[in-house]
Amino acid sequence: MPRAVTLIRSSTLSDVADYAYAATAPADARLIFLAGACPLNEDGTTAAVGDYAGQAAKALENMRTALADAGAGLEDVISTRVLVATTRQEDLVTAWDVVRAGFGDHDVPSTLMGVTVLGYYDQLVEIEAVAAVLDA
Template sequence: MTDRLTRLNPDSLHSTPGYHHITVVEAGRTAHLAGQCPLDSAGDLVGPGDVLAQTDRVVANTLTALAAVGARPEDVVRTVIYVVSDDRQVLSSVWQRLNALPLAPAFSTASTLLGVAQLGYPGQLVELDVTAALSD
């Protein structure tokens, strides 16, 4: 699938910490994952109060969802990361953790990291929104 993806950083835009400003997809099929939350298979919150433990669970859930449609991290064309924090250190720690885990290739694409006031589940600190290009 990666031969159908082109990632670009125009010279006139600022340099990035690993992601690309633009991802072009030549494929016709995409998978749009629901926001992946730090919940286990029983629906219980994992890692209350621990943003990195929650990040780990979000990654595990995202890998499971991608595998269910035959996609890999390299097939991801867009990510949006939501973190309940306005502290740049916390946001950075989540970004670094994401890039140290098996989902890391997904974050070389068009990615956005946002600090937000609240997410959907009580105690939830992280959520990941992913779009992947699928093979025909």
């Protein structure tokens, strides 16, 4: 099945970032705007309390489920925003490494942000995303 998302890499911007700087989707693509994927278990409790990597993995798992329910997958994501409740850059990198690995070769444009607090008790990570698909 053809994909709607085209990743764009810049040859004039820094190559330090390990993801595309931009992405496009054609006008006939159906856009999917996901609520922030949180590291919540099915019973509503926060997973991996105190563990940035564990929470990033659970949030990514929950994002995969939300995407599947909307008829999409990670390869259909056009951009992400990763929110990490911390003031320490190493915590941001820990969460980012998990998210980046989860996307594999589909290195979507992303923003990584440190924030003061997130919505659930003991929550450290949240991942927002937009996806685009071509319906048959």
